[in-house]
Amino acid sequence: xxxxxxxxxxxxxxxxxxxxxxxxxxxxxxxxxxxxxxxxxxxxxxxxxxxxxxxxxxxxxxxxxxxxxxxxxxxxxxxxxxxxxxxxxxxxxxxxxxxxxxxxxxxxxxxxxxxxxxxxxxxxxxxxxxxxxxxxxxxxxxxxxxxxxxxxxxxxxxxxxxxxxxxxxxxxxxxxxxxxxxxxxxxxxxxxxxxxxxxx
Amino acid sequence: xxxxxxxxxxxxxxxxxxxxxxxxxxxxxxxxxxxxxxxxxxxxxxxxxxxxxxxxxxxxxxxxxxxxxxxxxxxxxxxxxxxxxxxxxxxxxxxxxxxxxxxxxxxxxxxxxxxxxxxxxxxxxxxxxxxxxxxxxxxxxxxxxxxxxxxxxxxxxxxxxxxxxxxxxxxxxxxxxxxxxxxxxxxx
Numbered sequence: 001x002x003x004x005x006x007x008x009x010x011x012x013x014x015x016x017x018x019x020x021x022x023x024x025x026x027x028x029x030x031x032x033x034x035x036x037x038x039x040x041x042x043x044x045x046x047x048x049x050x051x052x053x054x055x056x057x058x059x060x061x062x063x064x065x066x067x068x069x070x071x072x073x074x075x076x077x078x079x080x081x082x083x084x085x086x087x088x089x090x091x092x093x094x095x096x097x098x099x100x101x102x103x104x105x106x107x108x109x110x111x112x113x114x115x116x117x118x119x120x121x122x123x124x125x126x127x128x129x130x131x132x133x134x135x136x137x138x139x140x141x142x143x144x145x146x147x148x149x150x151x152x153x154x155x156x157x158x159x160x161x162x163x164x165x166x167x168x169x170x171x172x173x174x175x176x177x178x179x180x181x182x183x184x185x186x187x188x189x190x191x192x193x194x195x196x197x198x199x200x
Numbered sequence: 201x202x203x204x205x206x207x208x209x210x211x212x213x214x215x216x217x218x219x220x221x222x223x224x225x226x227x228x229x230x231x232x233x234x235x236x237x238x239x240x241x242x243x244x245x246x247x248x249x250x251x252x253x254x255x256x257x258x259x260x261x262x263x264x265x266x267x268x269x270x271x272x273x274x275x276x277x278x279x280x281x282x283x284x285x286x287x288x289x290x291x292x293x294x295x296x297x298x299x300x301x302x303x304x305x306x307x308x309x310x311x312x313x314x315x316x317x318x319x320x321x322x323x324x325x326x327x328x329x330x331x332x333x334x335x336x337x338x339x340x341x342x343x344x345x346x347x348x349x350x351x352x353x354x355x356x357x358x359x360x361x362x363x364x365x366x367x368x369x370x371x372x373x374x375x376x377x378x379x380x381x382x383x384x385x386x387x388x
Binding site (some may be wrong): 090169177 | 230244247255258273305306316371
């Protein structure tokens with residue numbers, strides 16, 4: 001009896017996140033209203049405040065936001081197994097849809113009409129990425145550090161690309177992490193006293 | 201050993217992808233180009249498909265690149281790789297490290313990373329725009345005016361759509377328009 005009840009809860013978690021994975025397009029922030037609808041409004045698994053907290057956490061942890069929310073919610077309701085099934089649920093629809101499409105893509109990519117359609121899609125992809133970046137730029141907290149770094153990184157990326165230089169973005173992210181640690185944590189810690197004295 | 205390489209490369213991408221799907225596109229691009237897995241044109245096809253199918257873009261991309269290189273098992277390993285870092289991080293946070301998120305050194309590091317991510321996404325967007333128009337590196341430029349026209353039409357649509365319909369333009373609708381323009385300009 002207890003076993004059945006536990007199994008049902010796990011199944012419910014799995015199916016809920018399977019639905020989220022199957023019905024959300026565009027990824028990232030586009031998924032949030034649907035996640036809220038299911039997880040907060042329908043199932044009462046999280047309250048609004050918790051969802052907000054997870055979204056903040058998701059912004060500062062690696063990986064897709066939907067995965068972060070699924071893992072956290074699953075764990076909260078049913079421990080490790082809950083988190084595994086929730087994550088699996090959110091991943092599986094993508095996985096199988098793409099698998100199916102990849103075989104079709106191989107068959108039809110050389111078809112004249114399909115190839116032309118993809119020439120159009122190319123423009124949409126460029127536009128979507130550029131607007132996503134610009135939207136983040138508008139939202140970004142602006143100070144001398146963030147503006148300088150943002151401009152430097154963008155120009156570095158473009159220059160490396162034009163000169164065909166290989167330089168992994170991973171290093172750029174690590175440099176950012178180091179600079180942030182130094183400027184926002186160590187620097188105030190080391191020099192705060194001096195500055196206060198100067199102000200006096 | 202392609203399976204191991206796929207797993208490791210996507211673990212790395214999963215670990216360093218902050219800010220959602222778009223943040224990892226520059227890394228995916230570097231990875232697929234340096235291994236010779238895809239051409240830049242194929243990568244952009246994949247991104248277009250990932251945008252128009254359900255689920256997180258990162259998962260779609262990992263599955264697609266995985267299956268293109270090593271079949272179903274390759275897809276499974278690439279997807280596992282991209283999911284694991286985020287799964288483990290959240291689990292650790294949920295179980296033991298709740299206070300780490302609010303600690304000063306951690307928020308400082310995140311504040312440092314955030315503008316890098318914005319820079320990476322804007323940079324990637326710019327690179328895709330100029331390579332769309334025909335500039336692949338400093339010595340190779342073959343002007344593709346039709347792609348430029350499509351790009352400008354789509355930009356016009358995404359600027360005017362929210363004013364007319366009072367809601368944000370869904371990426372799917374934009375892609376539908378792009379398919380239409382692509383066929384009109386390139387098929388015949």
